Amino acid sequence: MDILSLVFETGFWLATVRMATPLIFGTMGELICERAGVLNLGIEGIMAAGCMSGWTWVYLGGTLWGGVLFAACVGAGLGLLHAVFTVHLGLSQHVTGLGITMLGASLSSFAFRMILPQVTTPPKIVPFAPLDIPVLSTLPFIGPVLFSQTALTLTAFILVAVTAYVLLRTPLGLALRMVGENPLAAEAQGLSVLGLRTGAVMAGSALMAVGGAFLTLAAFDAFYIGMVNGRGWICIALVVFSSWKPGKALLGTLLFAAFDAIQMRVQQQSISAIPYQFYLMLPYLCSILALIAMSRKAAYPKALLVPFRKGER
Amino acid sequence: MRLEPRESMAFGWQVGAPLLAVVAAMAICSGLILWAGASPLSAWGLLLKGALGSTFALTETLTRATPLIFTGLAAAVAFRAKLWNIGGEGQFYVGACMATWLGTGMIDLPAWLMIPFLFLTGALAGGLFLLIPTWLKTRLKADEVVTTLLLNFVVLLVVNWLVFGPWKDPMAMGWPQAAPVVDSAMLPVLVPKSSLHLGFVLALACAGLVWWMMRFTVWGFEIRAVGASLKASTFAGMPVGATIVRTALLSGGLAAMAGVSELCGVKGYLTLDLSPGFGYSGIVVAMLAALHPLGVVLSAMFIAIIYIGADSMSRAITISNYIADVTTAVSLLMVLLAMFLTRYRIRWK
Numbered sequence: 001m002d003i004l005s006l007v008f009e010t011g012f013w014l015a016t017v018r019m020a021t022p023l024i025f026g027t028m029g030e031l032i033c034e035r036a037g038v039l040n041l042g043i044e045g046i047m048a049a050g051c052m053s054g055w056t057w058v059y060l061g062g063t064l065w066g067g068v069l070f071a072a073c074v075g076a077g078l079g080l081l082h083a084v085f086t087v088h089l090g091l092s093q094h095v096t097g098l099g100i101t102m103l104g105a106s107l108s109s110f111a112f113r114m115i116l117p118q119v120t121t122p123p124k125i126v127p128f129a130p131l132d133i134p135v136l137s138t139l140p141f142i143g144p145v146l147f148s149q150t151a152l153t154l155t156a157f158i159l160v161a162v163t164a165y166v167l168l169r170t171p172l173g174l175a176l177r178m179v180g181e182n183p184l185a186a187e188a189q190g191l192s193v194l195g196l197r198t199g200a201v202m203a204g205s206a207l208m209a210v211g212g213a214f215l216t217l218a219a220f221d222a223f224y225i226g227m228v229n230g231r232g233w234i235c236i237a238l239v240v241f242s243s244w245k246p247g248k249a250l251l252g253t254l255l256f257a258a259f260d261a262i263q264m265r266v267q268q269q270s271i272s273a274i275p276y277q278f279y280l281m282l283p284y285l286c287s288i289l290a291l292i293a294m295s296r297k298a299a300y301p302k303a304l305l306v307p308f309r310k311g312e313r
Numbered sequence: 314m315r316l317e318p319r320e321s322m323a324f325g326w327q328v329g330a331p332l333l334a335v336v337a338a339m340a341i342c343s344g345l346i347l348w349a350g351a352s353p354l355s356a357w358g359l360l361l362k363g364a365l366g367s368t369f370a371l372t373e374t375l376t377r378a379t380p381l382i383f384t385g386l387a388a389a390v391a392f393r394a395k396l397w398n399i400g401g402e403g404q405f406y407v408g409a410c411m412a413t414w415l416g417t418g419m420i421d422l423p424a425w426l427m428i429p430f431l432f433l434t435g436a437l438a439g440g441l442f443l444l445i446p447t448w449l450k451t452r453l454k455a456d457e458v459v460t461t462l463l464l465n466f467v468v469l470l471v472v473n474w475l476v477f478g479p480w481k482d483p484m485a486m487g488w489p490q491a492a493p494v495v496d497s498a499m500l501p502v503l504v505p506k507s508s509l510h511l512g513f514v515l516a517l518a519c520a521g522l523v524w525w526m527m528r529f530t531v532w533g534f535e536i537r538a539v540g541a542s543l544k545a546s547t548f549a550g551m552p553v554g555a556t557i558v559r560t561a562l563l564s565g566g567l568a569a570m571a572g573v574s575e576l577c578g579v580k581g582y583l584t585l586d587l588s589p590g591f592g593y594s595g596i597v598v599a600m601l602a603a604l605h606p607l608g609v610v611l612s613a614m615f616i617a618i619i620y621i622g623a624d625s626m627s628r629a630i631t632i633s634n635y636i637a638d639v640t641t642a643v644s645l646l647m648v649l650l651a652m653f654l655t656r657y658r659i660r661w662k
Contacts, residue, residue, distance in 0.1 A: 041458070081646075089316070089657075091649050094397055094458055095600055099645040102593070106638030113633035114349060230466050237459050277474035284463045284470075288455070295454045309316060 012261055013145040017153060018219065020257035022047070024156040025211030026235035027242070027249045028163050029075075029204040034239055035167060036200035037180035037303040038086055041097025043208050044232030045104025046078050050212025052108035055223040056115060058125045068152070068213050075209025078104055079202040087197045090307030101232070109225045122222040128152055150218040152210075157250075159207070164246035176200055180301035183308040193308050208232070230284075237287035241294055244301060252290070259283050315660045322655045331601060334651035335615065338644040345639060349632040356626055363625025364618040372507035374614070374621045376579065380405070380588070381613035382516035383571035384595025386523050389604045391564035393527070394540040396450075396557060398443060400461030401568040402592025403468035407442045408435035408569025409576045410472060413480065413583040416494035416576075424497040431498055432515070432573050439569020440562035442468075447561040451554065465592065473585060482582065491583035500578040512574030517610065519567065524606035536560050568592060597645045603652060616641060 026043055033040040040046075054071035058064055078100055085096040116123070128150035131137075137147040146157075167173040175196055178186040183193045211231075216223050234256060242249035263279035343353035364374045384401045391398035412431045422430060446460040473489075480491040500510040527533035535556040538546045547553050575587055598616055602608030623637035 085646070085649060088314075089650075089653050091653055095596070096646070096649060098399070098593075098596060099642055099649065102597070102638065102642035102645065106635055106642050110345060110633050110635040110639050113635060117631065117633075233459070233462050233466075237463060240456065240459065275474050275478060277470045277477075281467050281470045284466045287463050288449075288460050291455045291459060292449060292453045295456070 010141060010144050012258075012265070013141075014148070015261040015264070016254060016257045017145055017149060018257075019260050020253040021149075021153045021156045022211040022214045022219070022231055023235055023238065023253040023257060024160060024250060025214060026208050026232055027238045027253055028156075028159055028246065029207030029211065030235050030239045031204075031242070031244060031246060031249055032163065032167070032176070032207070033079075033201050033204035034304055035180045035244055035301055036176050036197045037183065037301055037306065037308075038083070038197055038201050039093045039097060039305055040079070040082060040100075040201060040204060040208075041094060041236070042078060042082050042100025042104060042205070043097075043235055044228055044230070045101035045108075046075050046205050046208040047104075047212035047215075047228045047232045048108045049074050049078060049104040050209025051216050051227055052112055052212075052223055053209070054213030055125065055216035056111070058217060059115075059123065064128055064217055067217055068210055071209045071213035072206040075212075076202040076206040078209075079205025080198070082205065083198040083201040086307065087194055087201065090309055093305055105228075112223060112225065122224060124221040125217075127216075127221045128218040152214050152218045156214075160246050160250045167246065177301070180303050183303050183306075187308075197308075208235075211235075234283060234287060237291055241287070241290035243294055256283050256286065259286065316657045317660055319656060319658055327603075327655055330651040330655050331603065331612075331648050334647035335601075335644055337651075338640060338647040341643050341647075342636065342640045345636060346632060349630070351630040351632060356630060356632070359626045359629050360622030361618070362622075363629075364622035368504070369507065370621065370625075372504050372509040374617045375513050376508045376510065377621050378610075378613045378617035379510075379513045379516045379578070380571035380575050380591045381594055381598050381616055382520055382610055383574060384568050384591050385598030385602065385609040385613050386519055386595075386606060387564045387566075387568035387571075388595045388599035389602060389606060389609055390523060390527075390536065390567065391560055392540075392599060393604050394536045394557060394560040395543070396447065396540075396560050396564065397458045398446075398461050398561070398564050398568075399458055399596065400443060400446065400464050400565075400592070401571075401595045402588060402590065403461070403465040404439040404442055404565045404568035405572040405575075405588050405592050406468045406472050407565075408439045408572030409583055409587055410475065410572075411435040411438040411569070412494065412498070412573045412576045413491045416498040417492045418495055421495070422497065424499075424501075427495075427497045428500060428511070428577070431494075431577060432570055435569045435573035436566035439572070440564075440566035442569075443561045443565025444558065447557060451557060469585070472583065476583060476585060480583065485582075489585065493582040494577055498577050499581060500574070508579060510574075510578035512578040515570070515574065519570070520606050520610050523563075523567075527606060532556070532559060568595065571595075594641065597641055600645055601648050603648075615644075619644075 026047060030040055030043055050071040053074040054067040057067035057070040082096060082100050085091045086093045130148050130150055133147045137143045175191050179193050179196045187193050212228060215227055238249055238252045241252045259282050266279050267276040339357060346353045346356045363370055365371055387401050388398065412435050415434055416431050446457045446464060449455040449460055450457040476489040476491055482490055482492040500512050503509045535551055538551060539553055539556050571591055576583060580587055594616055598609055598612045601612035619640050620637045623634045627634040
């Protein structure tokens, strides 16, 4: 197979951008949580809950955007639970996060079985259709790759710009970053550390859930148990890879989606000497390598994993 | 709302808190049972009966608890040293792969030698495997939570390749599974006509051994000290690096023993679904036990009861057996809450 010719193929980039979309939502969500000082290992379960709740909303007759909004609310709810445990009570962010992941994933599977007790083939919904934005989508190359995607993909790209702007250029962003770097100083400034962290975790979790909803509402048209399939964990690695910067995070998600797209093509051709499982390993192995490369710079938000309690230091 | 550290806590409360938490978790999950249109009391009754009600049910539950004791101990030992090993699932399969590699005809030993040999080599492989992320953590500062987690997927893909490729058993009528281990590698059954195997006794012995080590030996003290304060242990001149390596070997080894035990005790051959998430459940088991090695046995029993009982409950009343997963997750969160309340009191103002 000729990898070089892939780079010039529109279809490949179309697939890459599509596959990057849930990762962009998840990575932005995780990045916001971590910038405020809270590691959210609940992401895998929150994405599963978003997958399931968005799909259910549409299956029961709601609109597609209603499904996205509902998923976001469910995500924010799980985020609130995570925040109560980690921010307000100061419990281990690792263990609580894993608990949230288990809860989100198992509740989604349980609810799915409750709503559809006896089905072998999951029913389908009508997913988001690709947009064809006039003028823009006729641009060479960029047109089909960026402007013939679904509205959610465009939203994801806008989200990165908005997150970067809010986080790095506004007083709210400054407050959030301060809470993640030096909560004591933030408190001295009269900021509510607990409030800001809770808000960040809820907003971030809502975004993760939208990333999950993209899978059922735009990428596929049905819900399968286990369909998030490790994407959440990849997002966590991507946040480290990006050294907590939105722009770099976007680059990282595109890079990983490209790996995924290459892997799919190799699998389809199935003439390669290397078994396809090894291509599937690449995103995970690259995540680990990226982690090693980036961890040396150690740009961690200083107060990540450190619970904050008033009057305790 | 203000949080105040408690000066001390009666011993009874420390033991009682997790139990109360479990009751709370069951109360919360009763809501889901009501949603399914059944009565919670009779549902939990059916669950208990299905897990403990007969000799068959009891042996099934103990069989299910066996791998959970191993993976629970693995998590408990590592977490005590604040080595966040989330990779129990991967180490489980490393152990199972090692046992498949050596146990399917490569080596021929009598059973009394073969079984210890497979457990030792499996544990060694799992321990060495955990050394990779541990080394990345200590040398290159790569967060072990993420690396151990990502390696789970890598190991599972290797197993996927093995059972579809080089290790695929031609006698398996096309199913993706490896050849069965030789007869001398199969663990003897403890109760006739049941699935309960020698692995259970071994798991209990490991729990006792780990408890003794943590409580009475220098190694155990060092593990606890490194977990309590890395700085203080370094300052006190403890061999911090060596302790972390020992913890990793022990933790990875225990998780891998779960894999050997399931392979040689239950299934007999390697498949992709040999573990329905034993590595991840092990984390819950360890947390429910407050990282106490003997408590691990009890909490593994609890999780096993929930799973085996939920299976028969879901057959008796139409409710999805995912209720077991939900109960486990809610129990974990409730135990976290309970452990918090034994350390702090909440003052409402």
